Amino acid sequence: MTKHRFSAVIFDLDGVITQTALVHSTAWKEMFDTYLKFREEKYGEPFKEFSHTDDYLPYVDGKPRYKGVASFLESRGIDIPFGDPSDLPEAETVCGLGNRKNLTFNEILDRDGVKLYDSTVELIHDLKKEGIRIGVASSSKNCKTVLEAAGMLELFETRVDGAVSAELGLQGKPEPDIFTTACDNLGVEYAASVVVEDAVSGVQAGRKGNFGLVLGVAREENSHELLVNGADIAVDDIAELGGIEGIDRWFENGLEQDRWSIVYHDYDPEKEKSREALLAVGNGYFGTRGAMEETSAGKVNYPGTYMAGMFNRRISKVADRDIENEDFVNCPNWLPVSFRIGEGAWMDPNRFRVVQIQRRLSFRDGLLFREMIVEDEGWRQTKITSYRVASMEDQHVAVLKYTVQPLNYVGRISIRAELDGDLINDGVARYRQLDQHHLEPVEEGGDGQVQYLLVKTNQSGVEIGLACRMRILIDQAEQEVGMKHHTSRGKVASELVAELAEGQALTVEKLVSIYTSRESGEGMALRQAREKLDQLDGFRQVHAGSAGVWNEIWKKADIQVEGDRFAQKLLRMHAYHLMVTTSEHNKKLDAGIPARGLHGEAYRGHIFWDELYILNFYALHFPDIVKSVLMYRYRRIGEARKYAKEYGYEGAMYPWQSGSDGREETQIVHLNPVSGEWGDDYSSLQRHVSLAIAYNIWNYYWITMDDTFMAAEGGEMLLEICRFWASKAIWDEETERYSIPKVMGPDEFHEHLPGADEGGLKDNAYTNLMVAWLFGKVTAYLESVPGEKMGPILKKINLSGEEIDRWKDIKSRLTLHISEEGIIAQFDAYFGLQELDWDHYLEKYGNIHRMDRILKAEGKSPDDYKVAKQADTLMAWYNLGTDEVASLLSGLGYEADRATLRPNFNYYIQRTSHGSTLSRIVHASLANELGLGDLAWEFYMEALSSDYVDIQGGTTAEGIHAGVMGSTLLFVIQSIAGIQFRDEVLSVNPALPAGWKKISFNFAFRKKYYTFDVFREKMTISVDAPDDQLVEIKISGRIHGLVPGRKLDVAY
Template sequence: MTGWTWEHEGYDPADAPLRESLCTLGNGYFATRGALPECSADEVHYPGTYAAGIYDRLTSEVAGRHVENEDMVNLPNWLPLRFRLPGGTWLGPDAATVLDHGETLHLSSGLLERRTRYGLGAQRALLVRQERFVHMADPHLAGLRTEFTAEGFSGTLEVEAALDGDVTNSGVPRYRDLDGRHLTHVLTGTTAADTVWLRCRTRTSDIRIALAARLTSPAPVTNRHDRPRALQTTRLELAAGRPVTVDKVVALHTSRDPAISDPLHAAVDRVVRAGGFDELLPAHLTAWDQLWRRAELDVPGEAGRILRLHLFHVLQTLSPHTADLDVGVPARGLHGEAYRGHVFWDELFVLPYLNLHFPEVSRALLHHRHRRLERARTAAGDAGRSGAMYPWQSGSDGREEAQQLHLNPRSGRWLPDHSHLQHHVGSAIAYNVWQYCESSGDQEFLHTKGAEMLLQISRFWAGSATFDDRLGRYRITGVVGPDEYHDAYPDATEPGLDDNAYTNVTAAWVLARTLDVLRSLPEPRRRELDRRTGLDAAELEEWEEISRTLHVPFHHGVISQFEGYGELAELDWRGYRHRYGDIRRLDRLLEAEGDSVNRYQASKQADVLMLGYLFSPAELQALFRRLGMSLDERTWRRTVDHYLHRTSHGSTLSGLVHGWVLARARRADAWKFCQEALQADIADIQGGTTGEGIHLGAMAGTLDLVQRGLTGLETRGGALWLDPVPLPELSSYGFTLRYRGHWGVRLRLEHGLLEIAVPSSGRAPIEVHLPDRTVRLNPGETDRPALPE
């Protein structure tokens, strides 16, 4: 590895799924996994292609029940390009002798390079070199260049390229009992001697999909159609030691694209008009160069290399092209089929990073949520609630897509899934609205769509809260928190927990922020909103009261994860680690033993500590004061210690949150968890999950750990606030920000010295609050304030 490349040496089938995920190429519109073009989907390889926002819904019979699932659709495979000697078998890494193999992912240019030497016997070999891109300037194009070199022989090589419509969603083994055949009406055709096309549609969502491919070869190209494949063949005459090149350029369109009349016509027209591989490359490289400039990140050492890889995958999933689409944040990127491509709360970990580099993308992602506000209101009404109840999992239209059953692969049992009770996703959306508007200064969005979402989410929380005369406080009951292990009380017949601390504190925050926004609205807009929503003074008074009296349980001087948590049994952590080694999925281990994690003080991820992730120490203390409670530093440290020893880290987000919180609470222990967050995907620490798609929230969260966590960076009250906590292992780093119209604000921390540079422009000065002073920087100025010890 170097700072800008990620290299994989040798061929090992066991590593293929992980490598294919980490070598995915995309541009925010679509992405293709890093499978070798000569490999078909099987138990080892999975050449999936996914377009943002393309979903389809099917019903399957599972465990005697009809289960409906909406999947991000695996689109027709544009990669296939295979080769063989005349009369021989098709060469591939699992069927031929591999003398040498390596792949290099070039982060700076968005290119995937591979080289393979296939042994042909009698001291003969075929060297195959390829370069691939998914075009970052034109989001509908992709290209594949293949160079063949004969070693120790001369002769003919048969090459076959294809567009393959015979694909299914089968990339996740535990989903294979579900119907995964989403494509139908596959047709193929020819438009020119070197160009073929394929069109199809999804079975229930009826989205039309079209691809067109142009093959450029020094020998004649023959087209034929073996439905559902469009095939192109050529016969190359190879001379020993002389490379021969074949290029494949592909265009992809769907009926969801704007400004087209028909996806097939658009795809054919685009591929015909597109230049060759060499002509397309400069614009692609320029687009990547501009992305890296806007997201500049300078972190030394191995941590910097990993962060750059994380940033690369974030940009491939959510690029400026995303700003033109109606899509959400898929939890596993556009890199695989885990979680069926659904949108969860991961934007809570993604948008804070995007806000300060690509605010137009953040705005588009929040528009996606606003377009589904009416669906969320319908869901609340159907549940007998007011306001908007956003789903825990969503796909195309915002309805709840959380599975009804989930498979425990350890026990083989299908179990009820109660994750739809994670209503805290609404608070995550509200948090992102607030953070986006604070960092961008986008008052127009805050006063219109933002205010509408905040109002309806607040209305849901107020309607969910019930007053307890005994406590003299409001309570929220029957929910599941971010921890996910606990979904019911021991031996309870109904799911749900009462007064989850994370849920209640964030609900109080949402109510308070919404009241602030409503007070700040221009009077005409306020009247408009009141009339449209029926908002009145009595409802606002109720919100004020609830925001100050929501119950937050404590036990033994620490914040309880939920009411009754402190009464649960203690787990024999040492015994389970000795017995199983890796206990990240403790819930599955216990269920397979006939036990339940609901009986124990054990967390997948400590959702109480999420409060320290979302809010600075001062903000969190102010929140508890508003609730009429005291949260001093000593209590918070005890709380951190309590959950630190009772968490299995079954989520990739857990190490991130712990590293973030410990950087301020227990600095000596922070780096271990930061390292775990950095390594989560590249080391596949959850044992096989990364091959099904990267963990986008964890990747973006590590970037934000450097950007906001270690710097204490907040965008609040029209100013930047900084309170750095340099870790010994990461005390020097720098990055650029886009803040309220200032492009390229540079921050650099170097061994206790801070440098802030504001680029020249006609914008207003930036106010920066430090722990012991406030500085004001005009455009074109640089300041180097010394940090307090």
């Protein structure tokens, strides 16, 4: 039993153990230069010699031999046959050239011998003494020969090299196959293993393999490249690591920090806007994108601060029409700080050379940290350090600490700090033809070390007041420095000047307060913002207070995973961004959950149906937040009634897109940019949003047992939503069933039938099943509670017994269309649509997630084909489970044992393009339920990483996807831990993925507080319950009794 926190170390060979990397480079150069000269003579191609820096490192280093040949030739635009590994070295094929290189390598090796890196050899011997398993993984087919020549072969317990890879069919770097195979051979977990590599492709493989530590050895002075591509630590030589103790320190401290943060070691303009969304700080009242303080809105960067429920409406002239849109306001920017040297240019990372950079967002305490070194045109280098917090303790407070330090010069440094309200909404390119001007300046100014700003939205009339007090420090000593204030329209800029010696640090702390007239009252926002400054001592005070609240949040919300650092990181990232969007502060606000968070302007900050995927997680951990979100809907029930009446319905019809007041914000026409003609937009026909609201209300009640809410606002919304659906259901004398026309399901590819003159579909299966479910739940609830409990609501809305009886009738006679094979048609006439040639489109386009756009570009319509953007019919099973859907089918008079999940899953998954991130989590959950573990895991990891890797190619830049974030958290509890909440007694059937050793979490369900530790073969559960009553729980089909205050250990 090892006393260390890691079990094995897998070493690369060339450049890590042996000094053969240069030998390889020399052999590659000799072979390629000879071949390139041959091509010059034969084909007249200008000779350009093979370069170690420009060719060997990016295209060849670390890759299997033939892959290296192909990669380099592709970079030069040379296309030759691949050939066969048995090709002679003279053959003009990829294999032939690779074999020619191998001959050259062996000749050099025979001539010069093998040199070792002493520090690596010393570490290997130390590891052997400590009983730590050791392996070698290399792309080289010469690995065994080299190790034998060096007298090192016997030290390694396993060897996975180029020869072994060819025999086993392993993929080369940057795939992790050779490293995972080495660990498998040793019988050790990847999470407890170290990979040591010197090549970029090698650390990429290490990152993909999800190993406990990826150590990069920067033999080419390429620490930066190694860190960017996946190394956790980069050293010039292994001696810098600190031996075994250094590895232990990483597994004890560094790995834990990594699980609680995201880190970027580079500044990539193409990815910057997406990173700004992922590096956002916030507290539910406001969210601020992670843009650097020196940047402004443009092609590369987009600073933005968004406040919950802050909307403004504008009318824009588009073509020949006036188009009204309500937008999520880009509020005043409190971030700007920059510096300049002497009279030089103000620092801008897009104009200065970024020598070095690291940015880290800590989820644990909401702290965004940045350290970078920049160089101006005069080669003067300056170190910048910044810390940023949006206080989770006080929703009105933010703080920024910004330090500059001359590294190789002395001189006069100027710092400029701003509050900027002279902004427009410019974060989404497709909205730029619209009027995006929402803020009007009211007042701006500065006094001493205080600056202030007041703006007002130009339609909704909300005042936003900001005040900022600055603390100035030189080498940590506070200074009273005079500041010059410059004001312009909606902006105040304050400057200070200091003479700094080399290495001296100048720090500005910006203590910021933000208020609006919504909570302060007309004319009071700026006054309250300025008064708040008197309560703020400095960065440390604000950070400590905020960190304390975050700590309490994590006690409730954290899902701990042992054995998968990547999943752990992303689960915490998702929980963090949800809390940035909607927190305990929302109990005092009137706001829903924007589909794209407080992180950007996509979807104009509107509230859709995405809360269906989010609120169950909140209900289990923060039920008061759920109630506040549902109250947002209740306060707009008047608009929902008005909306229903407008279309001839009764009850409450909630809008597909909701903003400030609850009216429908979805456009009903759109301009075709190609034809210039206006066409109908039918997306507002997604009336199932009302079903999502009803689903959320019922689940909140079921989880919390909040009878008071159910007997008042919750009950009223449920009954009025039922009333709406009853008024929309039409009796068909021919079928003797009810139909629901003119709707769209979750699949937005289908708006109407082919050739139809009007929008909408008839008898969408998801809609009809959810309506039947809703009527069943509500009528059963009304029958189960005393009359006096719901009497006031029934009287208030004048609901009669006849109406309720009709709901029961509709519940048992709604229409579905089911094939002989048991497939439930997505809607009436669905089976008459054309099949799509999926193989053709996949081969032609590669990425076919947005098949609607591909088809339209070809002059076709997705309405004509059996192609779905996301799960539609399958959503019924996702929401309700197999038993509930079977019960609904039976209640409707259909054969429930025929129309089961499996045939429908198999049918629809083949016809779904997954153009929505939400589609993946639905299919992951249902695949898991069907026992399709590998498929479930593939879909789940795509969903879990979708924002982190920006899977949709740039959409994360416009805001995170809150729905997928909430649903991936719930997946761990419901699908991996296997906990179902549909009955009063919890049911638990765990199935941990490969590599996961343990998951731990807690939640409250029906006034009981549960704590779970789920291992691979057993679990430990405890519960706190009122009156210390015995609590029943079903584990793998067997009932167990939980005694409050005692732990229950159960094998499963």
